[in-house]
Amino acid sequence: MAYSDKVLDHYENPRNVGSFTKDDPSVGTGMVGAPACGDVMRLQIKVNDQGVIEDARFKTYGCGSAIASSSLLTEWVKGKTLDQAREIKNTDIATELALPPVKIHCSVLAEDAIKAAIDDFKSKQHVDAKKTA
Amino acid sequence: MRLPIYLDYSATTPVDARVAEKMSKFLTIDGVFGNPASRSHAFGWAAEEAIDEARGHVAALINADPKEIVWTSGATESNNLAIKGVAHFYQKKGKHIVTCKTEHKAVLDTCRQLEREGFDVTYLDPETNGLVDLNKLEAALRPDTVLVSLMHVNNEIGVIQDIGAIGAMTRARGILLHVDAAQSAGKVPIDLETLAVDLMSFSAHKIYGPKGMGALYVRRKPRVRIEPQMHGGGHERGMRSGTLATHQIVGMGEAFRIAGAEMAAENERVLGLRNRLWVGLQGMEEIHLNGDMHARVAGNLNVSFNYVEGESLIMALKDIAVSSGSACTSASLEPSYVLRAIGRSDELAHSSIRFTLGRYTTTEEVDYTIKLVRDKVAKLRELSPLWDMYKEGVDISKIQWAAHH
Numbered sequence: 001m002a003y004s005d006k007v008l009d010h011y012e013n014p015r016n017v018g019s020f021t022k023d024d025p026s027v028g029t030g031m032v033g034a035p036a037c038g039d040v041m042r043l044q045i046k047v048n049d050q051g052v053i054e055d056a057r058f059k060t061y062g063c064g065s066a067i068a069s070s071s072l073l074t075e076w077v078k079g080k081t082l083d084q085a086r087e088i089k090n091t092d093i094a095t096e097l098a099l100p101p102v103k104i105h106c107s108v109l110a111e112d113a114i115k116a117a118i119d120d121f122k123s124k125q126h127v128d129a130k131k132t133a
Numbered sequence: 134m135r136l137p138i139y140l141d142y143s144a145t146t147p148v149d150a151r152v153a154e155k156m157s158k159f160l161t162i163d164g165v166f167g168n169p170a171s172r173s174h175a176f177g178w179a180a181e182e183a184i185d186e187a188r189g190h191v192a193a194l195i196n197a198d199p200k201e202i203v204w205t206s207g208a209t210e211s212n213n214l215a216i217k218g219v220a221h222f223y224q225k226k227g228k229h230i231v232t233c234k235t236e237h238k239a240v241l242d243t244c245r246q247l248e249r250e251g252f253d254v255t256y257l258d259p260e261t262n263g264l265v266d267l268n269k270l271e272a273a274l275r276p277d278t279v280l281v282s283l284m285h286v287n288n289e290i291g292v293i294q295d296i297g298a299i300g301a302m303t304r305a306r307g308i309l310l311h312v313d314a315a316q317s318a319g320k321v322p323i324d325l326e327t328l329a330v331d332l333m334s335f336s337a338h339k340i341y342g343p344k345g346m347g348a349l350y351v352r353r354k355p356r357v358r359i360e361p362q363m364h365g366g367g368h369e370r371g372m373r374s375g376t377l378a379t380h381q382i383v384g385m386g387e388a389f390r391i392a393g394a395e396m397a398a399e400n401e402r403v404l405g406l407r408n409r410l411w412v413g414l415q416g417m418e419e420i421h422l423n424g425d426m427h428a429r430v431a432g433n434l435n436v437s438f439n440y441v442e443g444e445s446l447i448m449a450l451k452d453i454a455v456s457s458g459s460a461c462t463s464a465s466l467e468p469s470y471v472l473r474a475i476g477r478s479d480e481l482a483h484s485s486i487r488f489t490l491g492r493y494t495t496t497e498e499v500d501y502t503i504k505l506v507r508d509k510v511a512k513l514r515e516l517s518p519l520w521d522m523y524k525e526g527v528d529i530s531k532i533q534w535a536a537h538h
Binding site: 003011014017019031033034035036037038039040041042059060061062063064066067 | 440441442443444445448459468478479480483515516517518519520521529534
């Protein structure tokens with residue numbers, strides 16, 4: 001398999017590997033994929049009071065393209081508002097990493113991961129709002 | 134030590150220098166280039182003599198009669214010729230064939246083709262150690278069964294089937310037995326005087342001979358008949374037409390001769406290295422050996438590194454050449470059907486690495502591999518959310534994963 005230099009770079013030097021505390025109300029966690037399919041991504045975002053993503057962390061079980069897609073995603077979401085982050089498309093990731101057709105599903109998974117993380121963060125805010133009310 | 138290290142001897146082997154040297158003498162104007170079928174001049178006679186010698190070497194390794202060896206283009210062709218050849222010849226007697234789910238695709242796909250032609254095929258489930266249960270085999274045999282096709286050594290997990298016991302069972306019932314021996318010849322002793330095997334497939338390139346060359350053993354006593362699949366000039370007693378590739382055949386003969394002379398010592402050395410590799414990986418958490426450890430060919434070690442995906446591990450192990458059962462390394466995006474058939478979960482199948490050692494593997498290479506694998510698996514587990522969950526005591530099999538593919 002011939003990988004692009006960008007995939008190899010992210011694979012060999014993955015950015016923002018790690019975890020935040022799941023229970024922190026400023027953290028949104030998205031876990032997508034399935035072990036049986038050979039890829040699981042966990043993306044976490046830390047959101048400030050202005051609704052801007054301050055920091056991001058990931059861990060991924062999967063092939064080189066899946067690891068690179070999630071690593072790239074953590075770089076991209078930092079500094080974005082939740083609405084801006086939701087706009088990230090799998091095709092942007094696939095283009096940036098020059099993923100071959102057989103690996104497009106890795107970028108789809110990354111898009112799913114950021115959406116899931118945003119939804120998780122928002123649902124937490126909702127619960128908090130109810131609690132304070 | 135040269136990098137990358139080759140640990141994929143079950144995929145193919147380099148041609149032994151002695152074999153290449155011999156082959157080179159059968160190509161050019163200064164060599165023996167004649168058509169072995171030319172009966173009218175010395176060029177043909179010399180080529181035929183070389184073919185006869187090679188046939189003798191192949192027959193000697195498996196204790197067969199040279200007349201029982203049919204040259205083919207490789208084990209895939211041998212499997213096709215044996216299975217289709219028997220099925221077509223004996224179809225009036227019965228149209229039922231028995232094989233196993235862990236066979237090579239050259240057997241499985243040939244059986245699928247016969248199903249399309251109206252034959253009935255039973256695909257046995259192997260046990261979790263990769264071996265076929267003889268009681269289950271016996272239960273699958275029917276009055277209309279004409280052929281059982283089972284491999285001697287599995288290409289992925291290296292397990293050795295008891296073809297002696299299987300042959301006794303099929304012979305007693307008048308059923309023919311075909312054995313794919315592509316991975317066993319030269320690695321496991323084969324004596325066709327005592328084994329009740331009727332047809333056996335061989336490959337040259339798995340034992341330091343050239344690619345594109347193989348043979349099919351077809352028993353003469355009791356006589357086995359096959360319908361040819363390649364029609365033409367009636368070469369190989371009508372069973373496989375086509376001008377014989379003298380240099381390829383000479384190469385296969387020499388490779389089999391060397392295997393016969395060196396097998397015992399080589400097996401002992403390779404087994405020592407394989408065990409050194411396995412011992413070197415001990416102490417790692419969540420590693421699983423695939424296939425039986427004892428009924429196993431010397432050079433094979435197939436291990437699942439749980440919570441690490443196989444293709445990313447292969448990327449990390451770029452200093453060694455190995456193969457994986459991960460979906461991502463196959464064209465079909467399905468994890469290894471062999472590992473699934475022995476009951477491994479998709480996760481473990483995705484996490485598997487096959488190391489196969491051979492004639493040129495050194496202790497230094499094995500030690501390098503051990504260190505590399507330990508380092509890279511640890512690194513990838515740091516990246517793995519599944520490893521985190523395992524460490525937190527979460528049962529991953531109990532989680533409802535969103536279906537993705």
